[in-house]
Amino acid sequence: MKNEIRRSIIADYMIVTIGSLITALALDMFLIPNKVIAGGVSGLATIVYYLANFPVGVQMLIYNVVLFILAFILLGVRFGVKSIYSAVTLSIFVDFFNYVLKVPIPDLSSDKLLAPIYGGLIAGVGMGMVFWRGASTGGTDIIAMILNRFFGISSGMGLLYTDSLITLFAVLVLGPVPALYGILAIVVTGKVIDTFLEGVEHSRTLLIISEKVEDIKKRILEDLERGATLLPAKGAYTGRDRTLLMTAVKRRDLTRLRKHVLEIDPKAFVIILPNAEVYGEGFKELKG
Structure with missing residues (x-):
């Protein structure tokens, strides 16, 4: 039984790592370079990045501190540990792909609508994998999990509500277009998360x-x-x-x-x- 528990824990962290990696690729290849403010701490970090050129990954770690405390208090220690791991790996991947690997960014200048669609799809798969293993990528994902635990609101819809508020705030800073693209990305991400979880959570x-x-x-x-x-x-x-x-x-x-x-x-x-x-x-x- 101990071996089974160990395998389960290893599987949890492997899937969380892969999910964080996929989410980071969505941010670096589609969302951040196209100024798609898709809510959450990544959206807030993107706004500050374009204002002060402060690395997105570092910001995401800073913003998550308070929400991690909430995760420990309301969702349990193990959830908090896995969420910290997920958020740390996501933050590292975001800056690693951007500053070290310099992942190629698709040229979507002729059709910028593809950025929130593809970014939302890929991020939804990555975040769905993280949610599936009882963790979170940090930020408003934690709020979504709290809403799901205590109010029965689905993870995708909880993410939609909380991230929309941050995206609307982006209107004041970057104008309406990035925020509108962000809302589209949030809707796509939320739907993909729910579809993913319904498929694996038999x-x-x-x-x-x-x-x-x-x-x-x-x-x-x-x-x-x-x-x-x-x-x-x-x-x-x-x-x-x-x-x-x-x-x-x-x-x-x-x-x-x-x-x-x-x-x-x-x-x-x-x-x-x-x-x-x-x-x-x-x-x-x-x-x-």
């Missing part, structure tokens, strides 16, 4: 029989913030009355739940079933 149903079912239930309710159902059951071989715990979780929470069960009762009997779809609180909204 849910699972767990059936758990344990002598310590109450302790497991408490961990599900308090740590995973998921619901659970207790069903009366009877062992066919022993004839003993038991309690069957049933819960549905997103795939990203599955490893955490397995760790909790192992920690509480290593002898628990656990069945994990794939779900075609799950509707209700914490999952997709049931629509007619």
Whole structure:
């Protein structure tokens, strides 16, 4: 089990690193050089970059400090550590690609509308990978995750709300055109994030029989913030009355739940079933 946990952690950080790299490429190749103010600390950093020529990556680290503190307080230490790692790698990648590798910048002078579209698409994939592993690229991504955790607002929509405010502020500094392109990039990024997460976050149903079912239930309710159902059951071989715990979780929470069960009762009997779809609180909204 320790090896499984270690592999899960390594996978988390590998995917977060790749996601940060992809997001940095979107910024350096499409958004920053075309003055697309796509909200967030990167948008704010882009504004200051064009005003004072201050490196975007360094700025992003500075602006994230307060929001990292919020992540530690509201979203847990592990989330905060992964988010710090993601934001640091993103900031390093942004300045590394720009000042060291000098990545090629596509010439979009004939059709600048492509900059927010392609930049938003690529950034959405990168940020979706980071969100998938329970981290954030920092900045308003953290606010989006807080809105998702406490108010049920999707990560993409939370990002849309918060980043739009920063983009509107850009109107006062760089004029309406960069801000309008930025709003388009924000919409594209938000939609791609939600589409990406819906594609990878398939849910699972767990059936758990344990002598310590109450302790497991408490961990599900308090740590995973998921619901659970207790069903009366009877062992066919022993004839003993038991309690069957049933819960549905997103795939990203599955490893955490397995760790909790192992920690509480290593002898628990656990069945994990794939779900075609799950509707209700914490999952997709049931629509007619």
